Amino acid sequence: xxxxxxxxxxxxxxxxxxxxxxxxxxxxxxxxxxxxxxxxxxxxxxxxxxxxxxxxxxxxxxxxxxxxxxxxxxxxxxxxxxxxxxxxxxxxxxxxxxxxxxxxxxxxxxxxxxxxxxxxxxxxxxxxxxxxxxxxxxxxxxxxxxxxxxxxxxxxxxxxxxxxxxxxxxxxxxxxxxxxxxxxxxxxxxxxxxxxxxxxxxxxxxxxxxxxxxxxxxxxxxxxxxxxxxxxxxxxxxxxxxxxxxxxxxxxxxxxxxxxxxxxxxxxxxxxxxxxxxxxxxxxxxxxxxxxxxxxxxxxxxxxxxxxxxxxxxxxxxxxxxxxxxxxxxxxxxxxxxxxxxxxxxxxxxxxxxxxxxxxxxxxxxxxxxxxxxxxxxxxxxxxxxxxxxxxxxxxxxxxxxxxxxxxxxxxxxxxxxxxxxxxxxxxxxxxxxxxxxxxxxxxxxxxxxxxxxxxxxxxxxxxxxxxxxxxxxxxxxxxxxxxxxxxxxxxxxxxxxxxxxxxxxxxxxxxxxxxxxxxxxxxxxxxxxxxxxxxxxxxxxxxxxxxxxxxxxxxxxxxxxxxxxxxxxxxxxxxxxxxxxxxxxxxxxxxxxxxxxxxxxxxxxxxxxxxxxxxxxxxxxxxxxxxxxxxxxxxxxxxxxxxxxxxxxxxxxxxxxxxxxxxxxxxxxxxxxxxxxxxxxxxxxxxxxxxxxxxxxxxxxxxxxxxxxxxxxxxxxxxxxxxxxxxxxxxxxxxxxxxxxxxxxxxxxxxxxxxxxxxxxxxxxxxxxxxxxxxxxxxxxxxxxxxxxxxxxxxxxxxxxxxxxxxxxxxxxxxxxxxxxxxxxxxxxxxxxxxxxxxxxxxxxxxxxxxxxxxxx
Amino acid sequence: xxxxxxxxxxxxxxxxxxxxxxxxxxxxxxxxxxxxxxxxxxxxxxxxxxxxxxxxxxxxxxxxxxxxxxxxxxxxxxxxxxxxxxxxxxxxxxxxxxxxxxxxxxxxxxxxxxxxxxxxxxx
Ligand code: SRM
Ligand SMILES: Cc1cc2nc3c(=O)[nH]c(=O)nc-3n(C[C@H](O)[C@H](O)[C@H](O)COP(=O)(O)OP(=O)(O)OC[C@H]3O[C@@H](n4cnc5c(N)ncnc54)[C@H](O)[C@@H]3O)c2cc1C
Ligand code: SF4
Ligand code: FES
Numbered sequence: 002x003x004x005x006x007x008x009x010x011x012x013x014x015x016x017x018x019x020x021x022x023x024x025x026x027x028x029x030x031x032x033x034x035x036x037x038x039x040x041x042x043x044x045x046x047x048x049x050x051x052x053x054x055x056x057x058x059x060x061x062x063x064x065x066x067x068x069x070x071x072x073x074x075x076x077x078x079x080x081x082x083x084x085x086x087x088x089x090x091x092x093x094x095x096x097x098x099x100x101x102x103x104x105x106x107x108x109x110x111x112x113x114x115x116x117x118x119x120x121x122x123x124x125x126x127x128x129x130x131x132x133x134x135x136x137x138x139x140x141x142x143x144x145x146x147x148x149x150x151x152x153x154x155x156x157x158x159x160x161x162x163x164x165x166x167x168x169x170x171x172x173x174x175x176x177x178x179x180x181x182x183x184x185x186x187x188x189x190x191x192x193x194x195x196x197x198x199x200x201x202x203x204x205x206x207x208x209x210x211x212x213x214x215x216x217x218x219x220x221x222x223x224x225x226x227x228x229x230x231x232x233x234x235x236x237x238x239x240x241x242x243x244x245x246x247x248x249x250x251x252x253x254x255x256x257x258x259x260x261x262x263x264x265x266x267x268x269x270x271x272x273x274x275x276x277x278x279x280x281x282x283x284x285x286x287x288x289x290x291x292x293x294x295x296x297x298x299x300x301x302x303x304x305x306x307x308x309x310x311x312x313x314x315x316x317x318x319x320x321x322x323x324x325x326x327x328x329x330x331x332x333x334x335x336x337x338x339x340x341x342x343x344x345x346x347x348x349x350x351x352x353x354x355x356x357x358x359x360x361x362x363x364x365x366x367x368x369x370x371x372x373x374x375x376x377x378x379x380x381x382x383x384x385x386x387x388x389x390x391x392x393x394x395x396x397x398x399x400x401x402x403x404x405x406x407x408x409x410x411x412x413x414x415x416x417x418x419x420x421x422x423x424x425x426x427x428x429x430x431x432x433x434x435x436x437x438x439x440x441x442x443x444x445x446x447x448x449x450x451x452x453x454x455x456x457x458x459x460x461x462x463x464x465x466x467x468x469x470x471x472x473x474x475x476x477x478x479x480x481x482x483x484x485x486x487x488x489x490x491x492x493x494x495x496x497x498x499x500x501x502x503x504x505x506x507x508x509x510x511x512x513x514x515x516x517x518x519x520x521x522x523x524x525x526x527x528x529x530x531x532x533x534x535x536x537x538x539x540x541x542x543x544x545x546x547x548x549x550x551x552x553x554x555x556x557x558x559x560x561x562x563x564x565x566x567x568x569x570x571x572x573x574x575x576x577x578x579x580x581x582x583x584x585x586x587x588x589x590x591x592x593x594x595x596x597x598x599x600x601x602x603x604x605x606x607x608x609x610x611x612x613x614x615x616x617x618x619x620x621x622x623x624x625x626x627x628x629x630x631x632x633x634x635x636x637x638x639x640x641x642x643x644x645x646x647x648x649x650x651x652x653x654x655x656x657x658x659x660x661x662x663x664x665x666x667x668x669x670x671x672x673x674x675x676x677x678x679x680x681x682x683x684x685x686x687x688x689x690x691x692x693x694x695x696x697x698x699x700x701x702x703x704x705x706x707x708x709x710x711x712x713x714x715x716x717x718x719x720x721x722x723x724x725x726x727x728x729x730x731x732x733x734x735x736x737x738x739x740x741x742x743x744x745x746x747x748x749x750x751x752x753x754x755x756x757x758x759x760x761x762x763x764x765x766x767x768x769x770x771x772x773x774x775x776x777x778x779x780x781x782x783x784x785x786x787x788x789x790x791x792x793x794x795x796x797x798x799x800x801x802x803x804x805x806x807x808x809x810x811x812x813x814x815x816x817x818x819x820x821x822x823x824x825x826x827x828x829x830x831x832x833x834x835x836x837x838x839x840x841x842x843x844x845x846x847x848x849x850x851x852x853x854x855x856x857x858x859x
Numbered sequence: 860x861x862x863x864x865x866x867x868x869x870x871x872x873x874x875x876x877x878x879x880x881x882x883x884x885x886x887x888x889x890x891x892x893x894x895x896x897x898x899x900x901x902x903x904x905x906x907x908x909x910x911x912x913x914x915x916x917x918x919x920x921x922x923x924x925x926x927x928x929x930x931x932x933x934x935x936x937x938x939x940x941x942x943x944x945x946x947x948x949x950x951x952x953x954x955x956x957x958x959x960x961x962x963x964x965x966x967x968x969x970x971x972x973x974x975x976x977x978x979x980x981x982x
Contacts, residue, residue: 455957462957492926514898524880524898526923527937527944552880556919556939559881564939568914615919816872816883816894824889825908825915840913 013105017041020290020306021111026071027314044082057173088263110288114253123223128231162250163190172335182213194342202366272299277323279313300327339387344380344397358409367409429467434460443478491528494521498751538674557636567837572610574630578645578663579606588628599834605642616814631797643667648685655685657702676749694722697755707734712759720756743784868976882918893918903947910961912940
């Protein structure tokens, strides 16, 4: 029978844990017919059990909560704190503890596991805990506080069970100020996951953290003191240890009692037996998560549970996904102790080979398990340094593609092949999306590019700073899945910027329509049009507003100003090197006063005037151009500023004329169009007051000439520029920068700044030196000529535009009312200047100044 | 007399006032409209108001096209603020940039003897 849901189909989920939550989220997303009742035993909404220990590091219940959108969906009824007591399979109903009877068409068991206590006397004494729920942790914390107050001394804690959970619990007790010992019956810690050598290295790492480890010790009895609280443990060898608080982490057992009582097939070792469709022996009943037994096993990890939830949902919406078995990969979450295992860690595959690296003193043990021909990665163990886990785990079952030794040798010994961000690293700060989440979007949600990842995780949807990083992870993941990575810029071109550059160069085409017709499709978009504009700017150096190409630009480039949140613009005149005369300052002051512009110094050492309306821009620029100012191109993907310090002209430490050089560089590269903005800095000595190493090119003066650094970045991912050359003279410096910029412009991707471009560059800094100084590619002549052409063709865009009546038409506010200001603009006064009124201020009509003060003249 | 708001054709500008694939704003009563002359010769009109950015800026966005799931190609306008995009024919959202859909009004346009007319309801 198929479980496919029809409208009105009633689904009842028993258990409101992590897997139930995922099941509901996924079903809601995939079926509008879903009518779901979720019945949970715990008196709270599903929470992140995996992150439970962070509770001791200050996380609150709210921090642990899972996204509540699913349970508050109108299609879902959520019953908390009323466990299901029985299932009536004939009537298709469940009955809860409070005797509520709920009918179902499909029942989903997601009751998880309970934490076991050893079957010894005294295991239930006050002061003995398990470690599974928020309630367990609250009780533990309260007991520790009260007991410490009673005894008036530090407490002795004993964690029974040295697996993953035991180590986490020991870390937590340690964090509570309880002296803790892990007691383990096996020969070494984490014996289910680690081989003996790995376990021994781990034991030393744990001991280094101040946690005692006692192995090969089986607890046989616990004794109370006179207050009735636990006081000590006795072991099989007759020895005894005092204990003020005990936590059992001896394993979990599936909560299959409902299923057993309803006569569903259960495994003798526990767990509701499911098939590959997650169906139990009753086709109307599914089981997912830790309670489900597949192939004779239950596994206490969340990822396989999530996989089951997705399979169950897929089946309900008519799909035929299958659950193919467990991935046992795990990583210990104990701060300062890195342990990870994945795949066939014990090398049980016939003929499997090991590659082992061990450094007992440094506390590192790494083992890779490979197929008999040493080509396919089967699994591995990483102790003490699990940094390669993220890179290796996706490779299990695949060719390693590099010398296995490279993955296990210590950092510095060999370059780690393509270093990866760990799963918990936040990639998108705006929406708190981790690398792991992005990978999941690719692996489990079928996202194949950064755009799809944005739609399903919100990564990149806010400020966009992370889009390049997201794209990189997506392509790495797709590659690891053996899928080809699309470098297509957008739906209109299958090319990357670099490929398109070559296509334009070779074809000699100079208009967007012609390029689109030849290499693309459709009518373009906000991605490819500005890109083509930027490429064309390097070939045809006609004025940027000319001809058809004018329509390719963002409004910022189109009207040569930066659009602000309310649709008004900012005006930034160039001030090369940050230098400005008193006369210049006075003109700026007058213009700002007359047009009522908000004025502020930028982070780039110049002055920005905000709140200019479209139709005011030519008037404002007319005044500025008359006073000798030029466009600062704050809008373009082009040179922004050359920041300088005052240098030897005034500063008592300066060894070269930093301002002079900054002005020279700014005048040379102004107007240079590039894949992303360009910034330079020039400092007069090694004190580096111009912060030049945070720029695309940083120049720092020394007694022997200029040191040139490249590939620096501020912004979202700051990076210091790297030293390319030392002791250059003025002309040598300029030649090197010319070539560096032109090489970058020709080979970088769309919106890729020099820092990430440089990070990906074959051959690194040494390779770059060869290109620029030794002409290894034989292109230096070309690069020099291209820059010479740029310098020759430069013309101030604003001066040119003001002379051209046709171009001035685009500054008309309305086609049928050219001088009428946008009636929606509204400003209030703040600290003596205008700023856009907020929505609330506009709604309340509390707007103090309407528009800017000057009437438009024409 | 029945008090209905009547729709009528209003002359807005000359076709020659519009550049191909670059929008212009127009003011009709107090309402801002964004006009676009497309490469295929048609003229489209939608609201100039970007409901995501809360500003009247759509006439200053980039015109393009988007392949829809049904295989047809929609002419689009992308906001210069945060790059959400709409179908110029209907005002439907074609790219929400991770936000909820916020469609915009689209107005019927006719070109008569070089004059661009919009069918406008005064109410
Ligand atoms: C105006 C200014 C802030 C200020 O009031 O000081 C500013 C304003 C903007 N910055 Fe900036 N940045 C300004 C200095 C900087 C600096 C400081 C500097 O240049 O020394 C940095 C860090 C240095 C760097 O770029 O590496 C900076 C790093 C960014 C970034 C991050 C770039 C990155 O590679 O991560 C962005 C986002 C982007 O470009 O994608 C950005 C983007 C922007 C945008 C374009 C955001 C936007 O889309 O609206 C703002 C345009 C404002 C406008 O309308 O003029 N701004 N921005 C500064 C203008 C400097 C100038 O005179 O031209
Ligand atoms: C401290 C800690 C750290 C962990 N760390 C990791 C890790 O790093 N990686 C990893 O993969 N896994 C980890 N796990 C395991 C992971 O939390 C579980 O695999 C996961 O929570 C299983 O989800 P589940 O929905 O199957 O069960 P659960 O999350 O246990 O949810 C089952 C729910 O069903 C309820 N329930 C039971 N019976 C009934 C009933 N009759 N009626 C109603 N409700 C009922 C229970 O109260 C419970 O709320 C950790 C667990 C703990 C405790
Ligand atoms: S000026 Fe720069 S840092 Fe400030 S809000 Fe704008 S983009 Fe962000
Ligand atoms: S959108 Fe990702 S960091 Fe802002």
